[in-house]
Amino acid sequence: MPEPYCGRSYVERCSIQGTSWTHPQTLAGKGFDMIQITLSNGLRRFMPARWLVAIVVLFVLMAGFVRHSAGLGIAGLIRDLNGLSPFYAADAPWITGIMFLHMFTGAVLTLQAPLQLVGAIRRRSRRFHRWNGRAMIIFGLFTGFGGIVYATLRGTTGGLFMDISSTSYGILIFIAAVQTYRLARAKKWKQHERWGWRLSVLVISSWLYRMHYVIWDRLTGGWGVTPDMTGPFDRFQAWGYFLGYLLLLEIYFIYAQSRKKRGLARG
Secondary structure (H helix, E strand, C coil), X not given: CCCCCCCCXXXXXXXXXXXXXXXXXXXXXXXXXXXXHHHHHHHHXXXXXXXXXXXHHHHHHHHHHHHHHHHHHHHHHHCCCCCCCCCCCCCCHHHHHHHHHHHHHHHHHHHHHHHHHCHHHHHHXXXXXXXXXXXXXXXXXXXXXXXXXXXXXXXXXXCHHHHHHHHHHHHHHHHHHHHHHHHHHCXXXXXXXHHHHHHHHHHHHHHHHHHHHHHHHHHHCCCCCCCXXXXXXXXXXXXXXXXXXXXHHHHHHHHXXXXXXXXXXXX
């Protein structure tokens, strides 16, 4: 029997005298839909692997900074580093101890922060997310407080300008840690998530500060960088390494909220 034709247009199913027929275009369309579904499922399965690769690469890049900061922090807490480290002050042992504790907790935070930001980890291991977050709050309080104390009482290499920026950085970490914890306790999850992002960005900024210098040195040979950290690039870095990323994060929050509102308006 010849393939039937339905007058209005080709249709998915034609039934003529009990015989069903599917047009080739429809079969092709269904095949394309199946390919889309298969690709979508494949990409969904690939997502955890993608995040795992990203985390591993990030940890490899952070390894040198974490090893140096954690190692120096531990050494300063258990050994006499007089003459071996500019952060060691024999006449102010408690300030020295706070500074080296600040280094160690900052190094640990650098490793913790990326793990808190991965959605797959939050969804699949809520217990890990909670305990890692609690540890981040504690270490964040120590790190922020340590930076404030040292910059205020001992001063930084870059003078008053850097003293103020370092103190501000410590205050922001301290505030972000408190807010993240407070909002979690209040079960205000959206606000808690945003403050968690702010805390994580601030923490990672310490590593990015060092990376900026490495990249800048490769690009310009170190233009604007001086030993006393008062050069033009040093001045920019004093504030830019954390405020710049916080600004980008706030812009992202505004964009995401605006996009959500547009979606609700269309829906």
